[in-house]
Amino acid sequence: MNHIRRSAVAGSWYPKSAPALAAAVDRHLADADHDNVTLGGELVAIISPHAGLMYSGPVAAHAYRLLRNGRVDVAVLVGPSHFVGFDGVAIVPSGGFETPFGVASIDAVCAADLAAATTIVREHPAAHAREHSLEMQLPFLQRVAPRTAIVPLVMGYQTSDTAEQLAEALASVLRGRRALLIASTDLSHYHDRAAAARLDATVIDCVSRFDTDALQYALKVQPEHACGGGPAVAVMRAAHLLGARHSALLAYADSGDVSGDTSAVVGYLAAAFGTFENAATKSSATKSSTTEVTDTNGGHG
Numbered sequence: 001m002n003h004i005r006r007s008a009v010a011g012s013w014y015p016k017s018a019p020a021l022a023a024a025v026d027r028h029l030a031d032a033d034h035d036n037v038t039l040g041g042e043l044v045a046i047i048s049p050h051a052g053l054m055y056s057g058p059v060a061a062h063a064y065r066l067l068r069n070g071r072v073d074v075a076v077l078v079g080p081s082h083f084v085g086f087d088g089v090a091i092v093p094s095g096g097f098e099t100p101f102g103v104a105s106i107d108a109v110c111a112a113d114l115a116a117a118t119t120i121v122r123e124h125p126a127a128h129a130r131e132h133s134l135e136m137q138l139p140f141l142q143r144v145a146p147r148t149a150i151v152p153l154v155m156g157y158q159t160s161d162t163a164e165q166l167a168e169a170l171a172s173v174l175r176g177r178r179a180l181l182i183a184s185t186d187l188s189h190y191h192d193r194a195a196a197a198r199l200d201a202t203v204i205d206c207v208s209r210f211d212t213d214a215l216q217y218a219l220k221v222q223p224e225h226a227c228g229g230g231p232a233v234a235v236m237r238a239a240h241l242l243g244a245r246h247s248a249l250l251a252y253a254d255s256g257d258v259s260g261d262t263s264a265v266v267g268y269l270a271a272a273f274g275t276f277e278n279a280a281t282k283s284s285a286t287k288s289s290t291t292e293v294t295d296t297n298g299g300h301g
Contacts, residue, residue: 079133158230185228187267
């Protein structure tokens with residue numbers, strides 16, 4: 001029997017009823033639509049945060065609104081493990097993940113292909129049981145692309161070898177599929193706003209230059225830059241291997257924008273990677289809505 005992973009944070013991190021959740025997600029998407037950003041071209045990957053919906057939803061919406069313009073058959077979600085330490089990457093091979101919107105079905109064929117492509121991807125149910133980093137992506141994904149299947153991946157110890165091996169496996173398996181890569185990460189945690197902005201600027205710079213080597217080095221020196229830094233590196237590397245050549249910074253904010261408390265904030269970033277028709281355009285938007293598209297060779301070194 002296929003396993004259905006029940007929601008761990010519905011009713012606390014986001015509304016438990018489908019109508020209330022739809023209203024919240026739609027409000028965030030409508031606010032993001034005010035920027036009227038159109039990238040065009042081919043979207044390969046996004047970075048999206050995973051805090052409570054009221055905190056990081058306004059930023060995540062800037063990434064997920066881009067999915068309305070294309071067809072995606074499978075979304076591969078890569079997030080960090082907050083509760084269980086382990087080597088490699090934990091996969092749920094079949095079944096689905098439940099939210100108030102229903103069950104997001106797992107693409108069992110794609111999952112099996114990925115597990116066969118590398119020994120670092122294996123089943124580890126405990127890693128998924130309480131984990132919110134993937135679950136917080138689903139309300140947006142189910143709302144804008146409800147028929148999209150998923151492959152859920154939780155990264156344990158975020159070593160450079162794990163990120164590189166996962167990236168290579170993702171690229172080999174997803175080539176030829178209509179797939180979207182999703183890296184789930186927040187940025188710095190619980191610094192005052194000024195200190196957080198300095199830490200977050202390092203990640204934002206690496207993402208804006210599509211420089212995975214620089215991001216991996218920054219995380220090695222100071223892992224507190226991002227809780228999902230390893231997943232971000234893996235997704236960026238895989239996106240480049242799949243042909244992405246442009247990065248787009250879509251939005252940045254911190255929890256203080258919602259709570260009003262700037263003494264200990266969490267940073268949030270939304271970004272996209274692909275081959276974009278509007279790669280030469282840059283906007284001068286402000287902090288909470290910052291869109292900048294960069295043409296790059298990916299820094300894959």
